[in-house]
Amino acid sequence: MLRFTIERIMMMIPTLIAVSVLIFLIIELPEGDILSNRIDEMRASGEDAAIARVEALYEQYDLDEPLFTRYLIWVGAYPGNRGFSGLLQGDLGWSFTYERPVSEIVGEGIVLTVVLNLATVVFIYIVAFPIGVYSATRPYSVGDYGFTFLGYLGLATPNFLLGLILLYYFNRWFGVSIGGLMAPEYLGEPWTLSKFLSVMQHMVVPVIVIGTAGTAAMIRRLRANLLDELQKPYVTTARAKGMGETAALIKYPLRMALNPFIADIGNLLPSLVSGSVIVSLVLNLPTIGPVLLTSLQTQDIYLSGFILLFVAVLTLFGMLVSDLLLGWLDPRIRMDGEAPS
Amino acid sequence: MTEHYVNPAPFSPDAERDAGRALPADASSLALMWLKFKRHKLAVISAFILVVLYASIPFTELIAPYDVRTRHADFIHAPPQAIHFMHEGRFIGPHTKAYEQTVDLHTFRRIYVPTGEADPLRFFCMGESYRFWGLAPGSFHFVCPDEDGTLFLMGTDRLGRDMFSRIVHGTRISLTVGLVGITISFVLGLIIGGVAGYFGGWVDNIVQRFIELIRSLPELPLWMALSAAIPIRWSPILVYFGITIILGLLDWPGLARAVRSKFLALREEDFVTSARLMGASPRRIIFRHLAPNFMSHLIASATLSIPTMILGETALSFLGLGLRSPITSWGVLLNEAQNLAAVEFYPWLLLPMLPVILTILAFNFFGDGLRDAADPYT
Numbered sequence: 160m161l162r163f164t165i166e167r168i169m170m171m172i173p174t175l176i177a178v179s180v181l182i183f184l185i186i187e188l189p190e191g192d193i194l195s196n197r198i199d200e201m202r203a204s205g206e207d208a209a210i211a212r213v214e215a216l217y218e219q220y221d222l223d224e225p226l227f228t229r230y231l232i233w234v235g236a237y238p239g240n241r242g243f244s245g246l247l248q249g250d251l252g253w254s255f256t257y258e259r260p261v262s263e264i265v266g267e268g269i270v271l272t273v274v275l276n277l278a279t280v281v282f283i284y285i286v287a288f289p290i291g292v293y294s295a296t297r298p299y300s301v302g303d304y305g306f307t308f309l310g311y312l313g314l315a316t317p318n319f320l321l322g323l324i325l326l327y328y329f330n331r332w333f334g335v336s337i338g339g340l341m342a343p344e345y346l347g348e349p350w351t352l353s354k355f356l357s358v359m360q361h362m363v364v365p366v367i368v369i370g371t372a373g374t375a376a377m378i379r380r381l382r383a384n385l386l387d388e389l390q391k392p393y394v395t396t397a398r399a400k401g402m403g404e405t406a407a408l409i410k411y412p413l414r415m416a417l418n419p420f421i422a423d424i425g426n427l428l429p430s431l432v433s434g435s436v437i438v439s440l441v442l443n444l445p446t447i448g449p450v451l452l453t454s455l456q457t458q459d460i461y462l463s464g465f466i467l468l469f470v471a472v473l474t475l476f477g478m479l480v481s482d483l484l485l486g487w488l489d490p491r492i493r494m495d496g497e498a499p500s
Numbered sequence: 501m502t503e504h505y506v507n508p509a510p511f512s513p514d515a516e517r518d519a520g521r522a523l524p525a526d527a528s529s530l531a532l533m534w535l536k537f538k539r540h541k542l543a544v545i546s547a548f549i550l551v552v553l554y555a556s557i558p559f560t561e562l563i564a565p566y567d568v569r570t571r572h573a574d575f576i577h578a579p580p581q582a583i584h585f586m587h588e589g590r591f592i593g594p595h596t597k598a599y600e601q602t603v604d605l606h607t608f609r610r611i612y613v614p615t616g617e618a619d620p621l622r623f624f625c626m627g628e629s630y631r632f633w634g635l636a637p638g639s640f641h642f643v644c645p646d647e648d649g650t651l652f653l654m655g656t657d658r659l660g661r662d663m664f665s666r667i668v669h670g671t672r673i674s675l676t677v678g679l680v681g682i683t684i685s686f687v688l689g690l691i692i693g694g695v696a697g698y699f700g701g702w703v704d705n706i707v708q709r710f711i712e713l714i715r716s717l718p719e720l721p722l723w724m725a726l727s728a729a730i731p732i733r734w735s736p737i738l739v740y741f742g743i744t745i746i747l748g749l750l751d752w753p754g755l756a757r758a759v760r761s762k763f764l765a766l767r768e769e770d771f772v773t774s775a776r777l778m779g780a781s782p783r784r785i786i787f788r789h790l791a792p793n794f795m796s797h798l799i800a801s802a803t804l805s806i807p808t809m810i811l812g813e814t815a816l817s818f819l820g821l822g823l824r825s826p827i828t829s830w831g832v833l834l835n836e837a838q839n840l841a842a843v844e845f846y847p848w849l850l851l852p853m854l855p856v857i858l859t860i861l862a863f864n865f866f867g868d869g870l871r872d873a874a875d876p877y878t
Contacts, residue, residue, distance in 0.1 A: 173709075174709075174712075174713060174716075177709075177710075177713050178713065178717070181713070181717075182725075185722065185725045185726060185729070186725060188725075188726070188729035189728065189729040189731070190731065311861060311864065312857070312861075314860070314864065315807070315856075315857045315860035315861045315864065316853070316856075316857055317811055317814050317815060317818070317834070317853065317856060318815070319815065319818055319834075319838075320834065320850065320853050323837075323838070323840070323843060324843060324850075326840070327840055327843040327844065337840060425716075428718075429715070429716060429717060429718040429719060430718070430719070432718040432721070433718040433719050433720035433721065434720075436718070436720055436721055436724075437720055437815055437818075437819065440819065441838070451721060451724065452724065452819060452821075455724055455725055455728035455821075456728060456821075458728075463725065466721075467721055467722070467725060470718055470721050471716070471717050471718070474716055474717065474718055475716055478716060
């Protein structure tokens with residue numbers, strides 16, 4: 160297991176390098192950059208004093224270097240004008256719009272993004288598991304069709320609209336305040352139980368909205384797998400030998416069907432993270448979603464670059480966890496590639 | 501002498517073999533696929549809906565009673581108008597009741613009350629003039645309001661533009677975004693997957709890693725980043741193509757992977773070996789024997805990824821990163837409904853979500869049906 164874990168983590172390194180190159184290329188894609196734009200603007204309005212300051216920033220962040228050098232400087236594998244100072248050294252760069260270090264801006268948002276996505280994953284498993292098992296053990300029943308229909312509807316409704324509508328009705332029925340992560344009176348207050356409860360209340364809508372599509376997919380997957388397993392001869396044998404229905408379900412078929420259920424989180428995570436970005440924008444949650452949008456619009460490259468990279472790393476990390484879980488559950492996977500002894 | 505009985509029906513040597521089958525055993529694959537597809541009732545209904553929606557695209561200007569830009573300054577945020585048939589106890593055919601506008605002085609909201617005045621609808625009529633596909637001028641509509649009446653089937657927006665007309669115009673853009681995008685993704689997937697499957701070895705390895713890489717990245721943030729790179733000074737039509745290319749660029753890995761695995765699996769099949777032994781050229785093997793086998797699967801999985809693209813366009817336009825007015829797509833329309841005031845006071849602004857949901861559902865069921873039908877021999 161240890162060897163499997165180490166191998167799996169080592170495999171992430173080339174992936175990470177490729178991801179960072181890809182992301183750097185994408186954020187560099189728009190013509191021009193924020194500082195040149197600003198210098199042009201200032202020149203047009205005749206603010207010569209400020210230009211010198213911006214030009215100093217331009218110089219300091221090596222924006223005049225060629226693309227490849229800038230990438231290396233960004234990552235921290237090549238000395239720029241500030242020496243070795245990049246992602247590898249823990250320097251996330253400078254946000255030119257907020258005029259603060261990137262790490263200060265994204266710090267809180269990152270924690271919240273992780274919490275939100277984790278909560279959604281938990282939500283998906285908690286909801287999808289019982290419904291999937293129910294649908295598989297009672298296929299073609301009213302309940303089965305009902306859940307399938309709900310699932311399809313969840314898949315087809317655009318996330319952001321569902322968010323908007325749910326938000327409205329939660330406010331109307333339960334008095335949850337609109338937008339944000341907590342009721343306005345708790346902003347800036349120390350953590351108390353009621354503040355925590357307020358945060359939990361505000362998490363409900365985003366978690367449901369982000370989780371619907373994933374839950375629907377999970378239910379369908381688990382239902383299909385479990386149905387396949389239940390029709391196998393060994394289940395009939397178990398029943399014929401007088402094993403109880405529940406035991407004949409839980410002991411073997413469920414365990415077999417659980418594998419893809421866990422492996423699927425790897426496929427699910429990218430769409431979850433995508434969903435959390437857009438839903439945060441609509442619901443005005445202080446995650447990194449809204450920051451990403453503004454930084455992309457203003458070409459604040461270090462800010463948007465870091466957020467994109469972080470989002471990618473979050474999904475890669477999720478896949479790592481699902482692979483490790485699978486390896487732990489299923490010896491066939493972790494033994495794969497090792498010589499049979 | 502009793503006459504010898506002869507069955508007058510023509511004799512078919514295959515009759516016994518084909519008994520109990522809907523089609524003869526040597527029926528073409530296409531016929532078998534059609535038979536199997538027909539059994540999936542939801543897929544058939546969905547196909548019908550999609551055909552109707554796509555068939556409306558060439559005639560957008562004729563279906564919409566108003567132009568996409570026409571503003572009715574007197575009818576801002578007017579609710580949907582009902583179609584009545586009876587007027588003062590008498591049947592006078594389909595008509596709308598004229599709106600009378602009052603302003604609530606406490607909330608400053610416009611309130612529209614139907615008056616007793618009936619405005620009969622006209623059919624196959626000359627109404628507002630338009631440029632057909634932006635080219636030929638015309639003024640023929642399938643339905644027009646009365647000369648001095650209005651027809652707001654789905655209400656009006658903040659500038660008094662008819663929502664129904666705008667949704668009909670949005671259909672043209674939103675539905676074609678998916679088609680253009682999937683074409684790009686299809687071509688890329690075929691070429692890259694084919695190359696990987698054909699050459700194998702290290703080429704295959706690199707392509708495989710690259711596919712895994714792209715599939716592991718969250719789509720929306722990447723779409724956002726790429727569409728933020730579209731220059732602002734581009735014309736709306738260029739932006740439209742830019743967006744479709746972006747949607748297609750991130751979608752091909754799934755298709756490429758399917759092509760590759762089919763290629764690898766089919767290469768080892770007996771029928772390919774026998775074709776080779778009978779002296780068929782590689783080209784004949786690929787196009788006559790391999791392609792028909794994986795094409796149906798490929799088309800089915802491509803169909804299943806069209807809804808993702810339509811939703812992607814909707815999301816991007818909703819965020820203001822995708823299409824912008826004057827191009828009208830469902831996402832652009834929903835962008836204007838992006839506030840709680842819309843949900844609270846003007847819920848008809850959210851109506852563009854109905855065609856979105858309907859289309860996505862239809863494509864999903866249709867794709868499911870195609871996928872089942874793609875393998876008619878099981």
